[in-house]
Amino acid sequence: MSRAARRRAALNLTLALIGLLGAVLALGLGDYPLTPAQVVEALVGSDSGFARTVVVEWRAPRVMVALAFGAALATSGALFQSLTRNPLGSPDVIGLSTGSYTGALVAMAWAGSGRLATTSGAIVGGLATAVLVYVLAHRDGVQGFRLIVVGIGVTAMLHAFNLFLLARLREETAMTAAIWGAGSIGLIGWDRALPALAVLAALTPLTVAAAPALRQLELGDDAAGGHGLRVEPARLAILALGAALTAVVTASAGPIAFIALAAPQIAQRLTRSPGTPLLASALLGGLGLLAADLAAQFVLPMAVPTGAVTVVLGGAYLVDLMIREARSDKTAR
Amino acid sequence: MSSSLSVSAPRRLSRRLAALTAVLVLLAGTVLASLAVGARAIDPAEVWRALTGGPASPEAIATVVGLRLPRTVAGLLVGLCLGLAGAVIQGLTRNPLADPGILGVNAGAAFFVAIAVGVFHIMSPAAYVWFAFAGALAATGAVFLIGSWGSMGSSPARLVLAGMAFGAVLAGVTSIIRLSNRQAFNAMVAWEIGSLSNTTWPVVAGVAPLALVGCLAAAIVARPLGALALGDDLAQALGSRLAVTRLVGVLAITLTAGAATALAGPIGFVGLMAPHVARWLIGPDQPWIMALTAGLAPTVVLAADIAGRVLTPPGELPAATLTAFVGAPVLIGLARRRQARGL
């Protein structure tokens, strides 16, 4: 392991610790404030008082979901960006979230705004979009740039269709749809969180297993093939994995934009890692969504969907990073 | 690309002139159709009489001159502006994916419109125009500033990333405003959909001068952009002044994209698609691409607007919906057809 790799490991550990501390802090925040010590006591203690109910039943799902969904989105983004070698290769740019939104909107327009209809509509929409983009981009294998162009094309069509549907819906439904469309994790209890978390937990070992193949694909198709990787099946598997991660999250929480795009970019800049770092992206994604959710709950004066906050926070941070990067470049010169 | 090598220069020129002529004829036909087609179809002869002050029925005059003419002129302007903006952005960033939307133009315009409605409670679409315009200018300027800060200059990837990041921030704030304010929500849904249906003469006349200045700036940088396509170093070696080219290019983009978005809301895809189709028709030569784009893009916008009027009677489909549905397959086809490479 090189010095740079050891440094990255230390950074990942730090991020994980911050995530843990953030979670404890978040579990204490709310109308019934608790100190971190009380939170830990409620979590591990045998006492089954009110504090335990507040922490475990009310707040834990939201915090868990924030961390897990953020990590899943960021991982999905890292997988896609690494394959396409392009920050624009993120699942939200190539249409997966937009497709989920289309699915949900169609479900709301024709099957009522029940939760089951919306969720299944979103899953079907997201996965169908992924398949569509892959098939359209496939020609002697799938090449990153073509995938992005095709994805942007499909996204544009779906986006136009979404706006069209939104303008046709009754005002009440449209507002509900728009709130769903901005992405929110606020209303998720254990009943909804558990299935999604279970699926994400099942996808985690697959992601770990995919990492070495991803590192090979970063070297170019020929080098990866020369090292014995079956390039096209590996790429398809990684794309499917990324699409599944995004679809699960989007179906439960709506399209939470920008984590998938920003977290890997921020992770890469922080860790100065070669290629797109999976673990650091996941950790940052979880942290980012938790922070965004806390801001949505406690900082802003009105109730705001989490997705709107992630966009603002992630975007602002990325802008700031780019400016600082440019400045340090200037001084280095 | 290889064809431009094998075809001798005079033949290439005649091919390009033929392509340009064909596009202009197509555009003329589309303009005529835009004046004739709608909820009430008017035959072309009557359209001509209405336009030239000949003996036409008063309804025809009212419809053609009062409603469809400003709409058509707006469509022409919007198309011209979007197409040129796209061509200049693609040339400037050396990024075939670049599109006004990617540089945050739409997000900036939408943000200012949301502020106009949500904060200042302005409810007149005529006033949105200026907010949209200002927003587009501010956003593009900011993106270029962020993207080109520092020693690297505006490297294509940085610029696009800056556009995505900044555009996302604005889009996020916009969505917060619209979700917390019902008036803003309704106004935004109407604006955001991208349509020419509400254009009136005063709005067109107000925006037109700025749009034309933008188009002029685009025409000025056409040749220098061709040199820029070879890379910064080679462009400088060929004697082009990078800083000036960039500055005029950015000016062209902000004015044209801002004007188009102000007039019609965010109409996607025209700026992305038209230069690609032009390049595909006549090969990689920036001035020619821009000339052809100037004819193609308005054709696309007007055709989309016309189709929107007749496809779903009695309602109208917004132009942006149709440009996306026409433009996206074209783009996907191009991406599949050619060895699209690199960013």
Added chain:
Amino acid sequence: MEPLQRLSAQAVTLAYGRRLVAQELTAAIPHGGFTVIVGPNACGKSTLLRALARLLSPRAGQVLLDGRSIANQPTKAVARQIGLLPQTSIAPPGIAVEDLVARGRYPHQSLLQRSPERDRAAVVEAMAATGVSDLAEQAVDELSGGQRQRVWIAMALAQDTDIILLDEPTTFLDIAHQVEVLELLTSLNRRGKTVVAVLHDLNQAARYASHLIVMATGRVVTTGAPSEVMTEALVSQVFGLPCLVLPDPVTGSPLVVPRRAERTD
């Protein structure tokens, strides 16, 4: 007498999409030799190399490794026998030399079975063999062209294969670095590796190769030792270049000296 061979292409037909590159091409790689493939641009040299490395499946015919078709063997098993340095590889931005070289260990790693010590030893040895040990911690994108090429070769060496294929390993290098790379390949060859390289420079090919494969428009024109193969008639036939062939004053290998080209286009 036919030299012992482990790797060969048997009547392979190679194509990209609808573009046919080579038809019924047969070529054998002598075991333990330094084989160089030469030929004009677009004659199918790289394509043949890609087929030998299993990156391109032949439309017809087969590539044999130790008598078995490589198409029927697990890709990683093939990659433990045959290493490849492609013409274009991508160094992930900011990656350290050591980490890049370590990625050549991929065919020896699986989820269940890893031996970090052996990986580590192979990486260290590969870096030492290519003289990049001192650069281990440096970022690849900060290296000079010659250093970077040695790092890529180190990655191929870390793969620890008996056979190593290199696609134009000297392109973009200055003359000193070209010689350096070729000397490095020679020394690897002396230590028992079978080396196969696509080269553009005929004189370098003639000087370093023990076996030449001369290709033109998708077929093998001739093969054999450079001193037998490299003649004025052959160069004129394959490259359309009138020339003199003299003995190289340093090594005695054939030296191609072009006469004035009489190109008509």
